[in-house]
Amino acid sequence: MKIHEYQAKQLMAERGIAVPVGRVATTVEEAVAAVRPIVSETANPVVVVKAQIHAGGRGKGRFREHPELGGVTVVTAGIDGGVEAAEEAVRELAAKMLGSTLVTVQTGPEGKPVNRLYIEQGIDIARELYLSILLDRAVSHEVVMASTEGGMEIEKVAAETPEKILRADIDPCVGLLGFQAAALGWGLELEGPAHANFVRFVRALADAATEWDTDLIEINPLVVTADGDVMALDGKMAFDDNALFRHPEVVAMRDVTEEDPDELEAKEAGLSYIKLDGTIGCMVNGAGLAMSTMDIIKYFGGEPANFLDVGGGANAEQVATAFQIITRDPNVKGIFVNIFGGIMRCDTIATGIVDAVKKVGLEVPLVVRLEGTNVELGKRIIDESGLDVISASDMKDGAQKIVELAK
Amino acid sequence: MSILVNADTKVIVQGLGKTGQFHTDKAIAYGTRMVGAVHPSKAGSVHVFEGATDPSGVPGRDETYRVELPIFRTVREAVAETGADASVVYVPPPFAADAIMEAADAGIRLIVAITEGIPVADMVRAKRYLEGRDVRLVGPNCPGVITPRECKIGIMPGYIHTPGRIGVVSRSGTLTYEAVYQLTKLGLGQTTAVGIGGDPVNGTDFVDVLAMFEEDPDTDGVIMIGEIGGTAEEDAAEFVKSEMTKPVAGFIAGMTAPPGKRMGHAGAIISGGKGTAAAKVAAMEAAGIVVAPTPTDMGQAMLEALGR
Numbered sequence: 207m208k209i210h211e212y213q214a215k216q217l218m219a220e221r222g223i224a225v226p227v228g229r230v231a232t233t234v235e236e237a238v239a240a241v242r243p244i245v246s247e248t249a250n251p252v253v254v255v256k257a258q259i260h261a262g263g264r265g266k267g268r269f270r271e272h273p274e275l276g277g278v279t280v281v282t283a284g285i286d287g288g289v290e291a292a293e294e295a296v297r298e299l300a301a302k303m304l305g306s307t308l309v310t311v312q313t314g315p316e317g318k319p320v321n322r323l324y325i326e327q328g329i330d331i332a333r334e335l336y337l338s339i340l341l342d343r344a345v346s347h348e349v350v351m352a353s354t355e356g357g358m359e360i361e362k363v364a365a366e367t368p369e370k371i372l373r374a375d376i377d378p379c380v381g382l383l384g385f386q387a388a389a390l391g392w393g394l395e396l397e398g399p400a401h402a403n404f405v406r407f408v409r410a411l412a413d414a415a416t417e418w419d420t421d422l423i424e425i426n427p428l429v430v431t432a433d434g435d436v437m438a439l440d441g442k443m444a445f446d447d448n449a450l451f452r453h454p455e456v457v458a459m460r461d462v463t464e465e466d467p468d469e470l471e472a473k474e475a476g477l478s479y480i481k482l483d484g485t486i487g488c489m490v491n492g493a494g495l496a497m498s499t500m501d502i503i504k505y506f507g508g509e510p511a512n513f514l515d516v517g518g519g520a521n522a523e524q525v526a527t528a529f530q531i532i533t534r535d536p537n538v539k540g541i542f543v544n545i546f547g548g549i550m551r552c553d554t555i556a557t558g559i560v561d562a563v564k565k566v567g568l569e570v571p572l573v574v575r576l577e578g579t580n581v582e583l584g585k586r587i588i589d590e591s592g593l594d595v596i597s598a599s600d601m602k603d604g605a606q607k608i609v610e611l612a613k
Numbered sequence: 614m615s616i617l618v619n620a621d622t623k624v625i626v627q628g629l630g631k632t633g634q635f636h637t638d639k640a641i642a643y644g645t646r647m648v649g650a651v652h653p654s655k656a657g658s659v660h661v662f663e664g665a666t667d668p669s670g671v672p673g674r675d676e677t678y679r680v681e682l683p684i685f686r687t688v689r690e691a692v693a694e695t696g697a698d699a700s701v702v703y704v705p706p707p708f709a710a711d712a713i714m715e716a717a718d719a720g721i722r723l724i725v726a727i728t729e730g731i732p733v734a735d736m737v738r739a740k741r742y743l744e745g746r747d748v749r750l751v752g753p754n755c756p757g758v759i760t761p762r763e764c765k766i767g768i769m770p771g772y773i774h775t776p777g778r779i780g781v782v783s784r785s786g787t788l789t790y791e792a793v794y795q796l797t798k799l800g801l802g803q804t805t806a807v808g809i810g811g812d813p814v815n816g817t818d819f820v821d822v823l824a825m826f827e828e829d830p831d832t833d834g835v836i837m838i839g840e841i842g843g844t845a846e847e848d849a850a851e852f853v854k855s856e857m858t859k860p861v862a863g864f865i866a867g868m869t870a871p872p873g874k875r876m877g878h879a880g881a882i883i884s885g886g887k888g889t890a891a892a893k894v895a896a897m898e899a900a901g902i903v904v905a906p907t908p909t910d911m912g913q914a915m916l917e918a919l920g921r
Contacts, residue, residue, distance in 0.1 A: 341733060343843040346740045346814045361885050378738045419734050448706060448879065449732035478877040493811055493877025494785020494840050497866040498908040504869045505907050515877040546787045548770040579770055602909035
């Protein structure tokens with residue numbers, strides 16, 4: 207589960223991890239009202255207006271309705287015009303940004319609607335660094351990654367100048383140790399108060415990562431100010447979905463408007479669904495089989511419309527929900543049901559399919575491949591239903607048939 | 614011979630809820646030596662399992678069975694009373710890592726964790742706890758381990774398996790069944806099939822299982838089934854190239870998976886350009902592994918690798 211930048215900063219601030227002063231706004235008036243307290247608290251007339259969406263690349267992104275405008279805009283009007291001028295500039299910006307669509311490299315061409323802004327103090331940046339904490343699967347524990355190349359795309363840094371990526375392993379027994387944090391700081395060419403501030407920052411963040419069950423924390427950039435302060439100028443956080451049961455405070459931060467409504471509905475029904483761009487809807491049991499069903503469709507010249515794993519113990523109702531979600535997609539020109547019933551019985555799946563088709567109708571070709579427990583019974587249920595269902599002898603046969611039919 | 618489990622393996626089940634009961638019943642029907650259960654709230658009682666014996670399981674048994682399975686409070690008590698050397702974990706996700714560590718502490722030799730949805734941080738700690746102990750964890754989020762006609766630990770359907778000389782190791786449940794079924798239909802039986810699970814942190818990886826199959830005199834070849842995410846398949850390819858003498862076939866799921874999306878399994882995600890199917894297939898082919906172009910060709914790929 208992802209959260210917004212302002213929420214990540216709120217979590218960090220609660221743990222004493224340094225972040226700039228800021229306020230969130232969902233209306234123009236709230237945005238304007240945020241300016242005066244920020245300016246007076248920081249004694250700095252410069253503020254920054256940041257669009258809040260669950261995607262990166264906001265600074266370089268552009269609003270579809272206002273192509274001249276980026277997702278992160280610095281307001282300097284207050285330097286000469288005082289706080290009133292800053293307020294007016296923020297009013298104008300907020301009116302344009304709120305309700306508009308921000309397109310960045312990560313949103314895809316359709317962009318994302320901006321419903322929240324974060325108004326933040328301007329920072330006098332001396333250096334921009336990179337910091338992240340994530341699981342290294344090869345060693346089965348979390349690691350800290352840091353780099354002097356803040357503000358850059360870290361994958362690019364890793365590929366082109368791997369020597370600029372510093373790393374520290376977090377032993378789950380003891381956490382990130384003082385000497386490790388110190389070495390990272392020196393590796394980042396930090397000295398004096400900035401070094402001490404960094405050590406405090408990264409140790410607190412590493413402890414928090416474990417406590418919060420984050421999948422990823424990425425601070426890019428982590429800035430060093432002219433005064434030697436070290437703070438998170440940006441903050442990206444994603445949480446382990448399997449651990450959300452013990453973090454109600456994080457669950458409360460969920461912004462469902464950022465999630466695909468079909469994927470959300472599927473999740474609530476206990477299904478795993480991901481929408482894709484193709485024309486052949488898939489319904490499969492098991493993640494590996496579901497992925498390879500997409501692959502085999504592509505192999506025979508088709509394009510999958512979705513990933514859908516109904517799981518090992520789906521009931522007829524879940525199968526019906528899955529069917530509804532697939533058929534709702536206007537791109538779908540054919541459906542391929544591919545089931546290897548191990549523990550799941552084929553007759554359960556067959557009953558679910560028949561019920562679903564009767565309930566939601568069927569306007570596109572449907573190919574069903576059943577194998578495994580109670581396969582004969584499953585096939586009989588489908589045959590006797592009188593539905594226009596095409597049987598497949600195996601996965602290859604089914605994929606070839608549906609690709610042909612969906613042309 | 615086989616790896617990990619055989620007819621002598623004595624198994625306890627941790628977590629005798631609805632799922633645990635269902636699969637324990639299937640395991641007993643197959644002929645697995647289930648000797649006890651750990652379920653604190655039911656401790657002191659017995660759970661009675663009875664039904665018709667699975668004809669595809671351990672041969673030479675009566676057509677029906679009736680087993681009174683004793684239930685214990687702790688794994689330690691269960692081991693002391695039953696002499697169990699293996700455990701299967703169906704404990705719900707919030708408590709599953711604790712159950713794994715308890716089993717390790719009690720001297721269990723093989724822990725098979727079926728539970729899906731264990732927090733990653735819990736598994737990071739559990740794996741660290743297991744370091745240096747004489748115990749092997751398989752899973753979590755896996756179908757389990759089966760040596761056909763000897764011992765079935767987990768949730769796989771027994772009847773698709775046949776005894777034979779091919780080792781199977783996989784990150785995916787249903788794809789394992791698919792591969793096993795194809796092998797069986799081609800007349801290639803299995804020594805042991807091992808599901809290592811779809812989570813990003815697991816107890817046993819491809820290399821561990823490949824090494825065991827390499828050592829097993831009754832295994833002639835191995836089929837490994839991977840998927841997107843992580844670099845376990847690349848590491849396995851390196852191992853096959855440098856350490857293995859036996860033929861290996863394989864398959865990778867997720868050629869069409871979009872980056873940044875978790876494809877059902879917690880570990881099946883391409884992130885930061887890492888963990889793509891194409892990179893895994895390339896590494897495997899470079900190591901001489903015969904990679905099936907589609908999942909329907911897995912059995913055929915094994916035949917090809919065996920040179921038949």
